[in-house]
Amino acid sequence: MKKLAILAVGTALFLSAVPLWAHHAFAAEFDAKKPVKLRGTVTRFEMINPHSWLHIDVKGPDGKTTEWMVEGGSPNALFRRGININTVPVGTEILVDGYQAKDGANRAVGSDLTFPDGKRLFMGSSSPDSPDANRSK
């Protein structure tokens, strides 16, 4: 059975038939063929326009830490859905499901986040455009 304790918040991106992501197209910046799963610690949450960015330190199997940036929805859209700067405090351990930047840099668009207690948070990213159906269960 799926966990019912779910914190699912999202942006108004779903709200109408108007193009979902008016600011830029998912495919211009990210690669739907590069899904990533990043486990890391939040170092900074930039609630800036036109997109918010979550910075995380990801520890690899070799113990080496790499910095990643994860794109999310616009702050005004996130605020309306109850996300603020305190929702993902610095130091939070987090699992990010997303898609990597086309240029191969340590940047991704955040599809969703999972907290250590299993609660999940939808970041309001542009990734609904991308194939979600085959994601791991």
Next chain:
Amino acid sequence: MKHRIPVTVAALAAATILMTAPAFAQGGAGVKGSANAAWKAPRGADGHADLSGTWTNATSVPVERPKELGAKEFYTPEEMAANAKKAADRAAAQAAQAEGGDLAVHYDTNQFSLTGASQKRAPSMRTSLITGPEGRVPPLLPAAQKRQAARPRSTFDSYETRPLAERCYFWPNEGPPMMPVGYNSNLQIIQGPGFVAIEQEMIHDVRIIPTDGRPHLPSNIRQWFGDARGHWEGDTLVVETTNFTDRNPFRGSSDQMKVVEKFTRSSPDSVVYEFTVTDPATWEKSWSAEIQMSKIDGGLYEYACHEGNYGMANILSGARADEAAAAAKK
């Protein structure tokens, strides 16, 4: 248990949609003033009908009428109810389809009021925002088609060749005329003696409209949002905008476009927004639309679009990566 959530939610969504249907029927919404003809708008600080407040122009009415509806401008109450049922069935089918997949609960957007059905929008029985028997934007004149075809195309060569929306100049919803936009479709009106100001949340620009009777700017001065002048006709604010540039066409318009907007407070909770677009260099005749705005709580959130536009750099570097990959294949 696993099946319960989406089904319950779909039922709730259906109920929400169905419950709102009778309201359409009783109010006769979509026809100005018909909801409550006896109601008189409160006065603003300038003594005129008070338009001030925060409003949403979100709507489920399409801009253009579906072709199969012909000249039919309004749905009947029975058709509204049937449409609502169809939408509810669709939502239920989607929920059922999602069930069993990873997204079943997490992306059941009905559950957390994230769907169109749960966003505040003014009820309307209109079949399209564009009014009249056509219900569609008239076809572009041949000269306008030629002009459109000659416009520079956006490319990935530089930030300067990316679309204006992506560059945070402005979005096409801002107008005038002001159109609903996919998310945060909100605006605030502030009204005082001699001026009315309108800020649209997406993407932050403020229209400052003199209502003191001053003339338009000379015709050689052209502005992104044109040059607006307002006056009152009874309780309706009428705004005429001219002096557009040729650089941000509205549906193929030229710099000769003239937009006349009318704002009428129709109830404590609503403003009727009408506009007529005229541009003899683009369309054979004028066309008009009507959008209902609903009052929402609170103010706007700031959308300072360009405070951290990492996306632009990423888009350009993504294009370079694509080019390198294509070159390597050769």
